[in-house]
Amino acid sequence: MFSVLRSNRDGRKRARLFSGTGGSFIRLVFSLIITLFGLLLVTFLIGRVLPIDPVLAAVGDRAPQAVYDRVREEMGLNLPLWQQFYIYVSNILQGDFGRSVLTSRPVLDDIKRVFPATLELATVATIIGVALGIPMGVFAAVHKGKWPDHLVRIFGLVGYSMPIFWLGLMGLMIFYMKLGWVAGPGRLDAFYVDFIEPTTGLMLIDTLIEGDMDLFWNAVSHIILPASILAYFSLAYIARMTRSFMLEQLGQEYILTARVKGISETRIIWRHALGNVMVPLVTVIALSYANLLEGSVLTEIIFSWPGLGQYITNSLLKADMNAVLGGTIVVGAVFIGVNLLSDVLYRLLDPRARR
Amino acid sequence: MTQTTSRLFKPGLRPWLTSDTPQSRFQARCGRAWMGWLKLAENRLAMVGLGIVLSLVLVTLLAPVLAPYDPLAADLTKRIQSPNAQHWFGTDQLGRDILSRVIYGAQYTLMVVALVVITAAPVGLLVGTIAGFFGGWVDSVLMRITDIFLAFPKLILALAFVAALGPGLENAILAIALTAWPPYARIARAETLTVRKSDYIYAARLQGVSNTGLILGHITPMCLSSLVVRVTLDMAGMILIAAGLGFLGLGAQPPMPEWGAMVSEGRQFLLEQWWVSTVPGIAIFIVSLGFNLLGDGLRDVLDPRGGD
Numbered sequence: 001m002f003s004v005l006r007s008n009r010d011g012r013k014r015a016r017l018f019s020g021t022g023g024s025f026i027r028l029v030f031s032l033i034i035t036l037f038g039l040l041l042v043t044f045l046i047g048r049v050l051p052i053d054p055v056l057a058a059v060g061d062r063a064p065q066a067v068y069d070r071v072r073e074e075m076g077l078n079l080p081l082w083q084q085f086y087i088y089v090s091n092i093l094q095g096d097f098g099r100s101v102l103t104s105r106p107v108l109d110d111i112k113r114v115f116p117a118t119l120e121l122a123t124v125a126t127i128i129g130v131a132l133g134i135p136m137g138v139f140a141a142v143h144k145g146k147w148p149d150h151l152v153r154i155f156g157l158v159g160y161s162m163p164i165f166w167l168g169l170m171g172l173m174i175f176y177m178k179l180g181w182v183a184g185p186g187r188l189d190a191f192y193v194d195f196i197e198p199t200t201g202l203m204l205i206d207t208l209i210e211g212d213m214d215l216f217w218n219a220v221s222h223i224i225l226p227a228s229i230l231a232y233f234s235l236a237y238i239a240r241m242t243r244s245f246m247l248e249q250l251g252q253e254y255i256l257t258a259r260v261k262g263i264s265e266t267r268i269i270w271r272h273a274l275g276n277v278m279v280p281l282v283t284v285i286a287l288s289y290a291n292l293l294e295g296s297v298l299t300e301i302i303f304s305w306p307g308l309g310q311y312i313t314n315s316l317l318k319a320d321m322n323a324v325l326g327g328t329i330v331v332g333a334v335f336i337g338v339n340l341l342s343d344v345l346y347r348l349l350d351p352r353a354r355r
Numbered sequence: 356m357t358q359t360t361s362r363l364f365k366p367g368l369r370p371w372l373t374s375d376t377p378q379s380r381f382q383a384r385c386g387r388a389w390m391g392w393l394k395l396a397e398n399r400l401a402m403v404g405l406g407i408v409l410s411l412v413l414v415t416l417l418a419p420v421l422a423p424y425d426p427l428a429a430d431l432t433k434r435i436q437s438p439n440a441q442h443w444f445g446t447d448q449l450g451r452d453i454l455s456r457v458i459y460g461a462q463y464t465l466m467v468v469a470l471v472v473i474t475a476a477p478v479g480l481l482v483g484t485i486a487g488f489f490g491g492w493v494d495s496v497l498m499r500i501t502d503i504f505l506a507f508p509k510l511i512l513a514l515a516f517v518a519a520l521g522p523g524l525e526n527a528i529l530a531i532a533l534t535a536w537p538p539y540a541r542i543a544r545a546e547t548l549t550v551r552k553s554d555y556i557y558a559a560r561l562q563g564v565s566n567t568g569l570i571l572g573h574i575t576p577m578c579l580s581s582l583v584v585r586v587t588l589d590m591a592g593m594i595l596i597a598a599g600l601g602f603l604g605l606g607a608q609p610p611m612p613e614w615g616a617m618v619s620e621g622r623q624f625l626l627e628q629w630w631v632s633t634v635p636g637i638a639i640f641i642v643s644l645g646f647n648l649l650g651d652g653l654r655d656v657l658d659p660r661g662g663d
Contacts, residue, residue, distance in 0.1 A: 031502070038503030042512075046519045154400075157651065161644035163595055165602045166618050166636030169625060177626050294508030298599050312511070313603055316518045328515045332507050339506075 032340055039332045043325045044088050048081070097326035102318050107326035110311060115330070116201025117187060118300070118307030122292040124204075124227040129234035130285055134274075136235070137242025142269060144247060152239055159236030164295055168229050168302035175225055183221040185304035226303040230295050234288035241284045242277065249273040279350045286342030290335045394656045401652020407645025414461045424452035426459040426612045435628050445630045447620065453630065456612035457638050463613045464642060467528055467597040468590050474532040476586055479539025480578060484570050486540070487547025498544065504537040510596055517605045524613070527606040531596055535589065542585055546578040580657040587650035591643035598639045614639045 055072045063071075072078055076087060091098070097107035140152035176184045183189060187203050199206050204223070207216040249255065250273055258268045297309030304310070308327055315323035373390075377383040395401050414421060424442075430450035438445045444453040486497040504512070509531075516530035550556065551574065559573050600606035601615025609616060614635040621631030 034499055035502055035506050038499065039506055042503060042507070043515065046515050157644060157647045158640075161591055161595075161640055161647050163598050163602075163615070163618070163636060163639045163643070165599060165615075166632070166639065169618065169622065169632055170636070173625050173629060291508065294510045297510055297514070298602065301603065312514060316514060317604065319518070321518065324515055324518045328507070328511055331511050335508055336506050 028340070028343065032336065035336055036333065039329060039336070040089050040092060041085070043329055043332075044085050046328075047321050047325050048077075048084060048088075092329065097329070098322035100315065100323040100326075101320045102315055102323060107323050110323065111308065111326060111330055113201075114306055114308050114311045116198075117203075117305055118293065118296050118309060120202045120204065121223065121227055121230060121296055121299070121305060121307060122289060124223055125230035125292050126234055126285065126289045128228060128231035129238050129288065132231075133235040133238030134242050134281070137239040138246055138269060138274060140239065140243040141246035141250060149243075152243065156236035156240050159232045162232070164229065164233065165298040165302055167232070168226065168299055171225050171229050172302065182225045183218065185302075187222055187305065188215070188218055189222075226299050226305060230292055230299050233295055234285075234292055237288050237291075238281070238284060242281060245277040245280055246273055249276050279346065282345050282349060283342045286338050286345070290338040293331055293334060391656050395652055398652040398655060400648045401655075404645045404648025404650075404652060407641060408649055411461055411465055411642055411645065414458055415465045418458050418462055422452075422455035422458040424455040426451060426456045427610050435624060435631070437628070438630055444634045445628070447617070447631050448624065451612075453617075453634050456617060457614070457635055460612045460614045460617065460635065460638065461642075463524065463607055463611065464594055464597070464639075467524075467531070468593055468646075470528050471532045471535055471593050472586055472590070475535035476539055476582060479536040479541075480543045480575060480582060482536070483540035483543025483545075484547045484574050484578060487544040488551055488566070488570055488574060494544075497540070501537045501540045504534065505541075507534070509534040509592070510599060513596055513600065514603075514605070517600060522605040522608065524607040524611070527597060527600045530600075531593055534596075535593065538585060538589070539582060542581050543575075543578045546581055547574050550574060550577045584650060584654045584657050587646060587653055589650075590646040591650070594639060594643045594646065 055068060055075060055077060076084060079087075095108050097111070099105065100107050100110055103110055136152050136155070140149045143149050172184070175181045199209055203219040204216065207219050246269075250269075255268060255273060258272055259265075263272075293308070296305075296307060297313060299305065300307045300309040301313055308331065312324055312327035312331075315327070371382065372386050374382065374386065377386055395405075428451060430446075433442075433446050433450040434448055436442055436446045436450075442452050442454065444457065447453055447456070482497050482501065486494040486501075507515075512534045513527070513530040516533055517526055520526040520529065556569060556573060559569060564572070597606055598613075598615030598618070601613045602619045604616070604619065607613030607616055609620070617635035618632045618639075621628070621633075621635070624631050
């Protein structure tokens with residue numbers, strides 16, 4: 001009974017994707033496989049069972065019946081559903097996501113091309129979120145119930161309530177159009193785009209590899225606004241969690257002991273308490289990192305950022321289902337992967353979790 | 356009638372509510388609700404949130420009275436006017452009054468939230484209580500399914516559903532509902548696990564209550580308070596996703612005055628005619644802030660474990 005309560009309380013604070021957190025490694029792997037399988041099943045069902053006729057989409061509605069039947073057979077749609085699913089899964093496991101109607105390239109190649117842009121945006125946003133969110137959370141916890149605490153709380157609630165696409169538009173209007181402090185949409189000025197050879201696909205690193213500081217600063221001025229807007233959301237979340245973890249630690253007896261010993265308050269807060277908070281925070285940060293992939297869809301649209309979110313949305317508007325489902329699978333898989341990673345990290349970092 | 360009622364209740368209502376020895380179950384429940392309300396009323400931010408949510412409901416109901424113009428009536432001679440005495444928030448590219456459109460847009464927002472909650476919350480509640488109550492393989496299967504849905508980021512899954520179903524407000528609502536239920540199932544299951552071995556459940560079972568009766572009559576009520584908190588907090592997220600889908604052109608279709616779609620329509624005039632996008636965006640923000648504030652306050656009252 002008690003263990004149920006405890007795991008329940010734990011679960012409120014941690015990634016809850018894998019319910020077998022108390023279980024063994026094998027259980028974790030099993031859980032991972034089931035979840036990945038489910039991911040494929042859901043995307044398969046979305047693509048095949050829901051009422052859009054893929055044959056009609058391919059041949060158009062004026063094709064003669066013979067052509068329709070032939071294409072239907074070529075697409076394997078006359079097979080039983082379980083067999084179609086089998087083919088679908090084996091194709092995807094071999095890295096074959098089908099061809100995009102829009103770009104007429106294999107979907108996987110498209111995704112490889114656009115993914116680094118999203119990764120770069122989400123990474124910079126997470127760095128900003130961590131760098132600001134943790135101090136804000138600590139600050140709020142130390143001044144619990146006073147105005148700094150309320151300020152951080154309201155700041156966070158505003159972040160949770162802001163439509164990101166609107167915030168992006170307002171940011172563009174103010175900082176790009178009116179003030180001219182940052183560069184506009186895209187990853188580089190149009191003038192520079194052809195200068196850069198995509199080595200890693202991460203613009204900030206590629207420009208450094210080339211050693212061209214003008215290009216590097218140009219890339220920075222392009223990424224800073226979308227990343228900051230994206231960061232607001234992870235910042236709010238990280239600050240809130242830091243605050244609640246810190247409050248838990250500051251109520252512990254070892255803090256009292258440290259105070260009695262005459263250790264300075266700064267050291268108690270930043271070394272003793274925060275040191276113990278870092279482990280659960282890793283999970284929070286990983287989770288918010290994965291969530292940024294989601295937030296990036298709308299941000300990428302606003303900032304014409306050539307990443308995965310924009311790819312999925314553009315394909316969606318053209319009813320290019322292979323691309324949409326491929327993108328969905330990749331995002332889902334990354335999401336699962338990050339969750340798993342945070343779970344493993346938690347076990348590695350916290351000796352108590354290993355028992 | 357009114358006189359007797361007032362004489363009976365007015366002086367005695369407060370002691371009746373705060374009585375330590377309630378005479379009936381109804382009185383006890385009212386007393387509990389009263390105490391909860393007092394605690395919620397102390398929280399100023401929660402009251403602001405409640406005010407916003409109630410205003411949303413009022414605006415929705417009174418839209419035809421409040422709106423000064425027809426939200427769909429285009430008048431190209433008045434296109435893109437800046438805010439003025441006739442049009443407080445200006446007009447859009449077709450000369451439609453933005454204030455009226457924002458007022459009517461409240462209807463869509465409230466409708467999305469209501470329909471998603473009505474569909475997703477009972478499903479999550481049922482899945483969670485059944486999984487927690489029966490345990491064993493039922494639990495494993497149901498929770499695996501829940502995990503699979505949790506493995507997708509919500510917006511991405513909603514996008515994929517809309518892609519398959521086709522754009523439109525109904526499909527957007529369906530897509531959001533399909534992504535919203537898993538957390539509720541999780542919460543309901545956790546609450547069920549804590550009560551299913553309680554003495555009162557055994558007592559009810561001994562009295563011959565069936566499994567269905569136990570789940571619906573004795574376990575579900577225990578899950579409700581946590582669920583209400585979570586649902587209220589989620590409403591803000593639902594509004595944002597619905598607005599996001601509308602912004603992408605996948606939710607409500609023009610000329611419907613849906614807020615997300617209105618922000619999108621104003622994009623092209625952003626530099627010179629900022630109000631076209633700004634006003635509906637502020638509306639989305641205020642409403643979702645209202646739900647967040649209210650949910651935050653409710654959590655402190657109903658779910659002490661979740662608070663800090």
